[in-house]
Amino acid sequence: xxxxxxxxxxxxxxxxxxxxxxxxxxxxxxxxxxxxxxxxxxxxxxxxxxxxxxxxxxxxxxxxxxxxxxxxxxxxxxxxxxxxxxxxxxxxxxxxxxxxxxxxxxxxxxxxxxxxxxxxxxxxxxxxxxxxxxxxxxxxxxxxxxxxxxxxxxxxxxxxxxxxxxxxxxxxxxxxxxxxxxxxxxxxxxxxxxxxxxxxxxxxxxxxxxxxxxxxxxxxxxxxxxxxxxxxxxxxxxxxxxxxxxxxxxxxxxxxxxxxxxxxxxxx
Amino acid sequence: xxxxxxxxxxxxxxxxxxxxxxxxxxxxxxxxxxxxxxxxxxxxxxxxxxxxxxxxxxxxxxxxxxxxxxxxxxxxxxxxxxxxxxxxxxxxxxxxxxxxxxxxxxxxxxxxxxxxxxxxxxxxxxxxxxxxxxxxxxxxxxxxxxxxxxxxxxxxxxxxxxxxxxxxxxxxxxxxxxxxxxxxxxxxxxxxxxxxxxxxxxxxxxxxxxxxxxxxxxxxxxxxxxxxxxxxxxxxxxxxxxxxxxxxxxxxxxxxxxxxxxxxxxxxxxxxxxxxxxxxxxxxxxxxxxxxxxxxxxxxxxxxxxxxxxxxxxxxxxx
Numbered sequence: 158x159x160x161x162x163x164x165x166x167x168x169x170x171x172x173x174x175x176x177x178x179x180x181x182x183x184x185x186x187x188x189x190x191x192x193x194x195x196x197x198x199x200x201x202x203x204x205x206x207x208x209x210x211x212x213x214x215x216x217x218x219x220x221x222x223x224x225x226x227x228x229x230x231x232x233x234x235x236x237x238x239x240x241x242x243x244x245x246x247x248x249x250x251x252x253x254x255x256x257x258x259x260x261x262x263x264x265x266x267x268x269x270x271x272x273x274x275x276x277x278x279x280x281x282x283x284x285x286x287x288x289x290x291x292x293x294x295x296x297x298x299x300x301x302x303x304x305x306x307x308x309x310x311x312x313x314x315x316x317x318x319x320x321x322x323x324x325x326x327x328x329x330x331x332x333x334x335x336x337x338x339x340x341x342x343x344x345x346x347x348x349x350x351x352x353x354x355x356x357x358x359x360x361x362x363x364x365x366x367x368x369x370x371x372x373x374x375x376x377x378x379x380x381x382x383x384x385x386x387x388x389x390x391x392x393x394x395x396x397x398x399x400x401x402x403x404x405x406x407x408x409x410x411x412x413x414x415x416x417x418x419x420x421x422x423x424x425x
Numbered sequence: 426x427x428x429x430x431x432x433x434x435x436x437x438x439x440x441x442x443x444x445x446x447x448x449x450x451x452x453x454x455x456x457x458x459x460x461x462x463x464x465x466x467x468x469x470x471x472x473x474x475x476x477x478x479x480x481x482x483x484x485x486x487x488x489x490x491x492x493x494x495x496x497x498x499x500x501x502x503x504x505x506x507x508x509x510x511x512x513x514x515x516x517x518x519x520x521x522x523x524x525x526x527x528x529x530x531x532x533x534x535x536x537x538x539x540x541x542x543x544x545x546x547x548x549x550x551x552x553x554x555x556x557x558x559x560x561x562x563x564x565x566x567x568x569x570x571x572x573x574x575x576x577x578x579x580x581x582x583x584x585x586x587x588x589x590x591x592x593x594x595x596x597x598x599x600x601x602x603x604x605x606x607x608x609x610x611x612x613x614x615x616x617x618x619x620x621x622x623x624x625x626x627x628x629x630x631x632x633x634x635x636x637x638x639x640x641x642x643x644x645x646x647x648x649x650x651x652x653x654x655x656x657x658x659x660x661x662x663x664x665x666x667x668x669x670x671x672x673x674x675x676x677x678x679x680x681x682x683x684x685x686x687x688x689x690x691x692x693x694x695x696x697x698x699x700x701x702x703x704x705x706x707x708x709x710x711x712x713x714x715x716x717x718x719x720x721x722x723x724x725x726x727x728x729x730x731x732x733x734x735x736x737x738x739x740x741x742x743x744x
Contacts, residue, residue: 168534175531183519186560252515256576259479261504262532424483 169263176270219385227378228351241322298383307381317405320412327419373400432457432615438487447473449639462630470639471619508577514569518562547575567598587618662720679710
């Protein structure tokens with residue numbers, strides 16, 4: 158048996174790379190699934206942009222599609238929780254997670270491999286949606302640095318969704334349950350500032366929408382891309398960038414330790 | 426692997442899930458190079474035992490060692506010396522068979538070249554080369570099980586755990602798995618397998634442990650276990666169902682033990698100690714009672730009878 162002489166941290170990095178490549182191999186095996194996953198947000202973008210866009214009145218007559226794109230990419234990040242959930246739940250239900258746990262491999266790599274692959278997937282999805290956005294007239298107006306910062310905030314939200322997905326998958330352990338998750342993320346996505354102004358909603362819903370973590374990322378992204386928004390007026394809207402950093406970090410701070418505890422409970 | 430001492434050891438393993446006792450003080454010592462079969466019905470605690478021994482589950486109390494390494498304190502060392510084939514084929518269904526083996530080889534810290542070479546060896550050995558590149562999702566149950574077994578053998582572990590390795594397999598696939606286990610043991614591997622099939626234990630195992638309600642209720646070689654049922658049995662097969670009651674009375678009078686009655690087969694079966702004297706007494710009693718027997722025979726008990734006997738007598742003990 159050849160054991161490569163690596164330290165613990167380098168083992169974790171090596172195992173992370175191995176498991177990331179495993180997911181890349183999944184994509185190569187099922188390109189149709191990947192393609193559909195990438196085209197779904199594009200489909201939504203076109204539907205909202207051209208079906209509803211005409212009916213939307215924005216402040217100062219701003220272009221709805223310019224306005225729509227940050228909301229759509231942020232929602233794509235939110236929906237990423239389903240990808241993470243499914244992958245972890247399938248491995249756990251099929252015994253693959255137990256196989257990993259019976260191997261002399263890095264424990265951390267099981268999740269970090271997942272995280273790297275999911276972030277890669279989402280980065281590609283972002284590129285596709287932003288590219289399609291350009292084709293329908295969207296563009297960033299505040300230069301490449303601000304645009305990169307917006308992308309970083311979007312991926313930070315996706316990173317938080319990884320831990321939510323891992324936690325839920327280890328809790329429920331049933332791949333089929335993703336159907337329920339798919340239904341539940343829609344109200345979470347729509348009770349936000351992504352598509353309409355919270356001010357047009359009933360009071361309680363407007364408060365939910367204003368404080369929705371998704372709204373923070375959307376508002377901050379609009380700001381950094383220099384796209385039109387609903388304007389400030391509420392505390393969360395005025396501190397969008399700070400909240401777009403704080404919300405995901407808070408979610409990670411809650412669901413990372415919960416995930417670790419769930420992982421340990423697999424052995425109890 | 427550390428020498429001296431058994432390949433698998435357990436002392437006083439206890440495990441409960443809430444109110445439910447899964448293991449209630451299990452001791453085990455499996456000598457290196459032998460096959461130990463853990464026999465039990467569903468819920469007897471077999472999988473819990475395997476999960477503890479393979480570091481997947483932590484026992485509430487007790488100690489276990491695999492290849493001399495404590496499964497809790499030296500889990501990583503123990504993991505490097507064991508292979509596990511769980512109840513479900515724990516393989517990646519989207520990937521091909523070869524990709525699976527390379528993946529697990531890499532996670533065993535083999536170099537890419539070694540992992541690839543090892544994957545090809547194992548595919549060849551388990552007759553999976555033709556399907557090597559097809560996604561496992563489309564494979565048959567028997568092929569998946571062989572791939573699962575191959576994945577457990579990537580680093581030639583000295584100790585192999587098989588949790589119900591043939592459950593749900595057709596007879597052909599089952600005998601393939603048996604052949605593979607025999608070949609491994611021939612090469613020096615220690616095997617612990619759980620099974621609900623007595624035939625499997627009888628055919629493969631050097632030692633059998635009967636697990637019932639989380640306790641080892643019997644231990645020994647298959648032959649020893651069979652002799653715990655009072656040695657031999659006499660079967661009396663009748664021609665008419667009407668004769669069953671009278672024959673049972675005659676057999677009870679002749680042997681001093683009540684026979685079990687199989688109405689469908691018109692067969693009485695009774696354990697005996699002195700086979701020749703008992704046979705003569707049974708024949709005489711049947712004749713005196715004026716019954717016509719189709720067959721009267723002395724035979725060794727089957728493991729099924731041993732198993733039923735042990736588990737039935739156990740269920741009478743209050744939990």
